[in-house]
Amino acid sequence: xxxxxxxxxxxxxxxxxxxxxxxxxLTLDCAVELGPFTIAYQTYGTLNPERSNAxxxxxxxxxxxxxxxxxxxxxxxxxxxxLVGPGGVLDTDRYFxxxxxxxxxxxxxxxxxxxNPATGEPWALDFPxxxxxxxxxxxxxxxDHLDIDQLFCVIGGSMGAMQALQWASTYPDSVFAAVxxxxxxxxxxxxxxxxxxxRQAIMxxxxxxxxxxxxxxxxxxxxxxxxxxxxxxxxxxxxxLHRKFGRNLQDRRAVTYGFDADFQVESYLRHQGSTFVDxxxxxxxxxxxxxxxxxxxxxxxxxxxxAAFAGRQPRFCLISxxxxxxxxxxxxxxxxxxxxxxxxxxxxxxxxxxxxxxxxLLHEPELFATLRGFLTGCAEHRGVTRFWRxxx
Amino acid sequence: xxxxxxxxxxxxxxxxxxxTAAPDELRSDLRLxxxxxxxxxxxxxxxCGDGALLAYLARVKAVDARGIELSQSGVNAGVRHGLSVxxxxxxxxxxxxPNGAFDVVVLSQTLQATRQPRLVLEELLRIxxxxxxxxxxxxxxxxxxxxxxxxxxxxxxxxxxxxYDTPNIHLCTIRDxxxxxxxxGTRIERSLTxxxxxxxxxxxxxxxxxxxxxxxxxxxxxxxxxxR
Numbered sequence: 001x002x003x004x005x006x007x008x009x010x011x012x013x014x015x016x017x018x019x020x021x022x023x024x025x026l027t028l029d030c031a032v033e034l035g036p037f038t039i040a041y042q043t044y045g046t047l048n049p050e051r052s053n054a055x056x057x058x059x060x061x062x063x064x065x066x067x068x069x070x071x072x073x074x075x076x077x078x079x080x081x082x083l084v085g086p087g088g089v090l091d092t093d094r095y096f097x098x099x100x101x102x103x104x105x106x107x108x109x110x111x112x113x114x115x116n117p118a119t120g121e122p123w124a125l126d127f128p129x130x131x132x133x134x135x136x137x138x139x140x141x142x143x144d145h146l147d148i149d150q151l152f153c154v155i156g157g158s159m160g161a162m163q164a165l166q167w168a169s170t171y172p173d174s175v176f177a178a179v180x181x182x183x184x185x186x187x188x189x190x191x192x193x194x195x196x197x198x199r200q201a202i203m204x205x206x207x208x209x210x211x212x213x214x215x216x217x218x219x220x221x222x223x224x225x226x227x228x229x230x231x232x233x234x235x236x237x238x239x240x241l242h243r244k245f246g247r248n249l250q251d252r253r254a255v256t257y258g259f260d261a262d263f264q265v266e267s268y269l270r271h272q273g274s275t276f277v278d279x280x281x282x283x284x285x286x287x288x289x290x291x292x293x294x295x296x297x298x299x300x301x302x303x304x305x306x307a308a309f310a311g312r313q314p315r316f317c318l319i320s321x322x323x324x325x326x327x328x329x330x331x332x333x334x335x336x337x338x339x340x341x342x343x344x345x346x347x348x349x350x351x352x353x354x355x356x357x358x359x360x361l362l363h364e365p366e367l368f369a370t371l372r373g374f375l376t377g378c379a380e381h382r383g384v385t386r387f388w389r390x391x392x
Numbered sequence: 393x394x395x396x397x398x399x400x401x402x403x404x405x406x407x408x409x410x411x412t413a414a415p416d417e418l419r420s421d422l423r424l425x426x427x428x429x430x431x432x433x434x435x436x437x438x439x440c441g442d443g444a445l446l447a448y449l450a451r452v453k454a455v456d457a458r459g460i461e462l463s464q465s466g467v468n469a470g471v472r473h474g475l476s477v478x479x480x481x482x483x484x485x486x487x488x489x490p491n492g493a494f495d496v497v498v499l500s501q502t503l504q505a506t507r508q509p510r511l512v513l514e515e516l517l518r519i520x521x522x523x524x525x526x527x528x529x530x531x532x533x534x535x536x537x538x539x540x541x542x543x544x545x546x547x548x549x550x551x552x553x554x555x556y557d558t559p560n561i562h563l564c565t566i567r568d569x570x571x572x573x574x575x576x577g578t579r580i581e582r583s584l585t586x587x588x589x590x591x592x593x594x595x596x597x598x599x600x601x602x603x604x605x606x607x608x609x610x611x612x613x614x615x616x617x618x619x620r
Contacts, residue, residue: 315476336478340488340489340493341489343490346458346476347467347476347477347478348467348478348479348480349477349479350467350479351464351468352464366468369468372472373471374471376474377474377475378474380474
């Protein structure tokens with residue numbers, strides 16, 4: 001990959017969609033003040049006159065604000081395109097959808113690859129370490145800017161689920177419904193361990209240069225690719241890998257007694273790794289994985305998970321997948337119990353699938369039906385109706 | 393996607409597809425239970441199946457209705473229809489609820505499938521101000537005759553599984569249930585015994601006749617006496 005195509009060199013403000021510069025500083029959990037900062041975001045649909053139909057979509061670790069648009073670098077369809085559209089699960093005739101790139105990200109929102117105004121160089125490791133709460137705090141500024149008092153719904157999978165939970169806990173009055181999919185109230189030891197493998201792979205790449213690769217015109221793409229490959233395995237399941245690849249060989253009749261990608265699964269992972277580095281910044285990967293590691297809602301409330309949801313709560317719909325071993329059902333169930341303890345209005349569905357953690361991004365009819373039902377039920381309670389469309 | 397009963401009434405009315413759980417289609421024992429519930433209360437239905445009772449209560453009685461259901465298909469059907477249902481079971485998922493969280497806790501045709509019926513009943517009375525429990529009566533004369541004459545484990549309309557694949561691991565008679573209520577020290581506020589067609593008998597649940605003639609029992613319980 002040439003340096004010129006590295007995500008880090010894309011000029012600021014050159015991303016399709018909206019961006020908001022927030023002048024007021026953000027006080028981060030690490031006690032650093034960040035600001036002014038930029039939030040890059042996309043919207044779909046129309047905000048109704050009551051401003052009551054906004055859904056905040058929270059993206060996952062390597063996701064971005066391009067929920068339903070082609071990705072500006074890869075050209076791939078939006079990551080939740082199957083859900084978004086007129087009459088869709090995330091019905092743009094009914095809801096106003098907002099998705100913002102998280103703080104620390106690399107798709108236009110302030111992150112380690114943007115220029116540090118103090119030095120004129122990319123932030124790199126001078127960027128403050130973030131938490132999920134910091135990301136949510138930044139999103140709250142955007143929602144305030146859009147003059148929305150209460151989001152109709154906050155929804156997201158994986159790290160997006162963490163953000164949805166954080167929203168419900170930190171800003172309960174600003175959320176009518178929360179849908180954490182394939183999430184957890186805290187990042188498990190196993191998950192922290194996998195993240196550490198990814199970070200070490202990046203930092204072990206000589207092109208990482210202590211994080212200063214952008215200033216030096218280099219890119220730790222090998223390390224980032226390995227991080228992605230390792231992580232990608234955790235998003236799948238043994239059954240899904242077996243179903244897709246088995247022990248099938250890649251374009252050959254026999255093993256080659258070498259270290260080429262003999263097996264299809266190797267070739268697939270290499271492809272995942274090499275395409276990922278074209279669209280993602282290595283330092284962003286470090287910062288965002290760290291934010292997930294630090295996530296622990298109970299710890300924020302004296303070790304009590306129910307205390308994280310004390311007082312007023314939104315309606316919840318939690319969803320997990322049977323074959324997800326990264327964020328297993330037990331994690332969602334622990335949340336359900338905590339929410340029951342505070343008598344919250346909660347639904348919980350475990351969906352049978354062999355697609356692993358990634359199921360929330362894939363075509364899962366049962367997921368779609370659950371989301372549609374929950375959102376429609378909530379919309380009726382909240383009085384959010386569909387816009388009239390001629391010929392629609 | 394077909395619309396269902398779970399939608400609030402004004403939405404359902406806009407769709408021509410028939411509503412699946414119109415009042416008179418509700419299973420007979422569920423209908424009786426629904427009639428015992430005051431409008432606007434908080435209700436938890438444990439073992440709520442596809443959510444028919446919840447949908448009815450939410451729609452007709454503006455009840456804040458929640459459900460717990462073991463089967464994934466049941467939960468998904470409920471949530472898909474806009475109901476608040478969690479996947480779980482009576483043995484494992486009640487302890488998280490605070491005391492007196494609900495006005496009424498319903499356990500219909502589920503007690504006999506729990507691992508620890510007595511504990512479950514005590515939990516119901518802890519988290520609900522009232523509990524409504526319905527269950528098949530194993531003392532029903534057809535059940536007795538089946539065992540007596542055929543020498544086989546009874547299979548009836550409401551106990552429709554063979555012994556080897558039944559989820560009903562703790563079957564009891566109406567008399568057994570009344571004895572357990574006495575042991576727990578709960579007050580039986582009201583009881584109904586139902587015939588084969590779900591019609592109530594005017595029989596004393598403590599009497600031998602009810603235990604012989606009723607196919608199911610429906611009990612309204614409140615508090616434990618030692619709490620008073």
